[in-house]
Amino acid sequence: MDKGEQQAEAIKRAALEMGADVVGIARARDWEAFVPEGYRPYDLLPEASSVVVVGARGPTAGAWRSPNPRVMEVLGLDFANDRAIAALTGHIESEYGHYAIQAPGLSVAGHQPPFSYMLAAVLAGLGTRSFAANIVLNPRYGLLYYSACITTLELPADPRLEQDVCPHPMCVQTYRHTGKTPCIAVCDSNDGGCLDGTIDEDGHIESVYYDRERCTSRAMNFGPVAFQKVLAQVVSEEDAARQESIIHSDFFARASSGVSFYKESVAQCFECMRVCPIGRQERKLK
Ligand code: SF4
Ligand code: SF4
Structure with a gap:
């Protein structure tokens, strides 16, 4: 293992100890192909080289199980991903002597943040986008909450996932029979909802429709x-x-x-995620 790999391993271990469920690393220059100038890691921190991304589960397995949907809404999560990234950012500066900042993922105008955690999670190999509101699904946990740290420390990047997490094989079958995946069926844009899309012959996402404005007005109050x-x-x-x-x-x-x-309050609607089979196994407890 060379020095960079050792540092990456140590940083990932630290992130998990700080409360993250998953952690991955992406190269800062990879943003160039996806977002315009002003939204790239080195626009936010000069000489940025790496982005460390953490993901953490939000509601507990018990909260998902509650028959009262408002339990999910008002759990008042002090997000573990935010806590972990705040600690990790300081840790990188003090342990490695490199600049580090928490990536600014909250919107500063409309719904537009200066930095996309969703893109960061995909580039760091933690998940892929889904039919359900474009949410990035992790293959093990499904819905996760992401945060990221931008640093001038050069670290080896993780590969992106080779296989799309969505659609799950069960959803492909459902789609073949009914023309809808489970998430589309609970929030169908043709029936007052926000989602639509098609799956191609190989079982991959072919097209996605997501009415963000409608979803925001319902789920983000x-x-x-x-x-x-x-x-x-x-x-x-x-x-x-x-x-x-x-x-x-x-x-x-x-x-x-x-x-x-x-x-x-976290959000007012989790229905597309409630029916999603990805990550369900992790929420099965006694
Ligand atoms: S309104 Fe609810 S079910 Fe529909 S996309 Fe938004 S969060 Fe998912
Ligand atoms: S329910 Fe199926 S199609 Fe919808 S997001 Fe989950 S895996 Fe994808």
Whole structure:
């Protein structure tokens, strides 16, 4: 093992000890083929050479099993991937003497973050995009939450996955019989939902349709976005009684609370992931 490989191994071990379920490394220059200038690792950190990506499970197996879907919504996850990457970023600077930053994956304008964790996860060999809202599925865990650290430390990169994780063979069979995969069936764009797509003769994704705006309005009503939405509703309401009832509604209370405790609500819809067979095995406990 050469020095770079040893460093990569040690960094991956540290990331797992810090709470990540999976960790992979990508080359900073690989972004060039996928995103425009301004969104590449070296646009965010000069001389960036590597991107270390961690993924962690969000809701526990028990939360997925709860018959009350709101349990998933309000678990208030202090995301393990964020904790791990914050610790790992400092660790790389102190242990290896190289610059490191947490990649900025939160949106700064609309739904557009300066850095895509989804692309990072794919380039680091941790998963591939799926029919379900383009979510990057990991072959072992399915849905994971990703974070990344950009560093000037040169590390050997992991290969990308050779096989697409989605569609699962079971979904291909379902599609052959019904014309829909399980995720498309629960959120069909032809029936008021957000998803559609086709599978080719070899069982691979042929085309994908995802209505992000519709999904966001249903699944992402938390934090500042929800507060802005409900505040606009309150100030434009002319009926005083109705205005008061909005202010005292559960949604307004949650949106106000979410401004302070941003992570107390994770998302409001997990239905496309609930029916997905990828990662289900990992959620089977006693
Ligand atoms: S999160 Fe919900 S609304 Fe969004 S694509 Fe999945 S099932 Fe549809
Ligand atoms: S249910 Fe999961 S594996 Fe199957 S098509 Fe949808 S995202 Fe892919």
